[in-house]
Amino acid sequence: xxxxxxxxxxxxIRDFVPLSAGCVSIYLCxxxxxxxxxxxxxRSGLNFDIMRRWFTYRGYDVTFVRNVTDIDDKIIAKAAExxxxxxxxxxxxxxxxxxxxxxxxxxxxxxxxxxxxHVTEMVEMMQGLIERGHAYEADGNxxxxxxxxxxxxxxxxxxxDNLRQPSGDGETGKRDERDxxxxxxxxxxxxxxxxxWGPGRPGWHLECSAMAHKYLGxxxxxxxxxxxxxxxxxxNEIAQAKAFGDEFARYWVHNAWVTMAGDKMSKSxxxxxxxxxxxKRWRPIVLRYYLGTPHYRSMIEYSEESLREAESAFARIExxxxxxIEKTGSAVxxxxxxPPAFAEAMxxxxxxxxxxxxxxxxxxxxxxxLAADDKEAAVAxxxxxxAMLAVLGLDPLDPHWAGxxxxxxxxxxxxxxxxxxxxxxxxxxxxxxxxWATADAIRDQLNQSGLAIEDGPQGxxxxxxxx
Numbered sequence: 001x002x003x004x005x006x007x008x009x010x011x012x013i014r015d016f017v018p019l020s021a022g023c024v025s026i027y028l029c030x031x032x033x034x035x036x037x038x039x040x041x042x043r044s045g046l047n048f049d050i051m052r053r054w055f056t057y058r059g060y061d062v063t064f065v066r067n068v069t070d071i072d073d074k075i076i077a078k079a080a081e082x083x084x085x086x087x088x089x090x091x092x093x094x095x096x097x098x099x100x101x102x103x104x105x106x107x108x109x110x111x112x113x114x115x116x117x118h119v120t121e122m123v124e125m126m127q128g129l130i131e132r133g134h135a136y137e138a139d140g141n142x143x144x145x146x147x148x149x150x151x152x153x154x155x156x157x158x159x160x161d162n163l164r165q166p167s168g169d170g171e172t173g174k175r176d177e178r179d180x181x182x183x184x185x186x187x188x189x190x191x192x193x194x195x196x197w198g199p200g201r202p203g204w205h206l207e208c209s210a211m212a213h214k215y216l217g218x219x220x221x222x223x224x225x226x227x228x229x230x231x232x233x234x235x236n237e238i239a240q241a242k243a244f245g246d247e248f249a250r251y252w253v254h255n256a257w258v259t260m261a262g263d264k265m266s267k268s269x270x271x272x273x274x275x276x277x278x279x280k281r282w283r284p285i286v287l288r289y290y291l292g293t294p295h296y297r298s299m300i301e302y303s304e305e306s307l308r309e310a311e312s313a314f315a316r317i318e319x320x321x322x323x324x325i326e327k328t329g330s331a332v333x334x335x336x337x338x339p340p341a342f343a344e345a346m347x348x349x350x351x352x353x354x355x356x357x358x359x360x361x362x363x364x365x366x367x368x369x370l371a372a373d374d375k376e377a378a379v380a381x382x383x384x385x386x387a388m389l390a391v392l393g394l395d396p397l398d399p400h401w402a403g404x405x406x407x408x409x410x411x412x413x414x415x416x417x418x419x420x421x422x423x424x425x426x427x428x429x430x431x432x433x434x435x436w437a438t439a440d441a442i443r444d445q446l447n448q449s450g451l452a453i454e455d456g457p458q459g460x461x462x463x464x465x466x467x
Contacts, residue, residue: 067113069115125213260273
């Protein structure tokens, strides 16, 4: 058994070899909490939650760190716009992010450090970089000298001579316009912390280098984040950490975006879909299915139609689970192991789409067993399905999802059930008067609408039909 991952730095899929046998350490760039999360933000958390679950299934002891950026230019700007303390903006949105992660079934991280809680570590790293000749102070700012680090831009494959660094207000005294700020000098009305170079606040990139070092040491296994973070954020993290003397991350894993009309979902474009609103319209487990089942390196083009397709697909899985439980009269425990084809797909760069195909195949096999009244085979298939769904965080019988359908889906299900019952009553009346043509026509019409009708001792029942 070897897990293989696409490494952005190597531009190829590599066998995963942990630094420490039986352990895996993951650092994920988490939220910058200037606003509430949209589903594009939460997708990253879901992708790495599935990665974590798969490593755990494979027997690894996982340490998972996901940071919170609770101070930056955008948070300060929002605070000024709204006339509120900067920390209240950050804390309110940090809670919104955690509510979103929890709603969609993400396991809590091993550690979730905030940037503002690690200024001491940042100062120590800057002092070390200045002593080594990789950083310098100017007008109370501290900059990284990009020309001092030969490996700069290795991750993003850019040429230094063509580079234009994003610049911030008040970044004065740079030796080279491409140098980036690790520390920003104090400005009126902004929060500040004391340093040997005067009061100021952290730059964006320094925090992750410092926190990864504190919680995972000078070397760790996997650094994750969205594709948009490759430059400048991850490139600058690497420069700081390696110039400081750390080996830093050995694998770089990046998830793709959720797009709308081809554009990356973002607050600045005004095309974001807030998680807090989406969970009012869709069951959270369906949102997890929608966001978590495409391959993590593939873009998701948001649409209501694709969400409805995800809802229907997951309903077919749920329907099978419910039918087996009704048949057996008790819950079926997950199998000890997932099917080999599922494991093979997950080992190959977390091939969730291929793994999900095995789930649906197993569901179809289970439905066939039910139709043949083969209770033993149906129970065996359900045990396999539950084991696979647990890895994906989608087991509807997991206690986390208790009440999910009642809160989100049962009202709609009840309406649909009432309407279908009216039609089924008409079909039963036709059968009672031996009008088989009308009864068959009603059944065929329901089938064409995507419903499967099953006649049983207690009368007909309906479910969403197979693809």
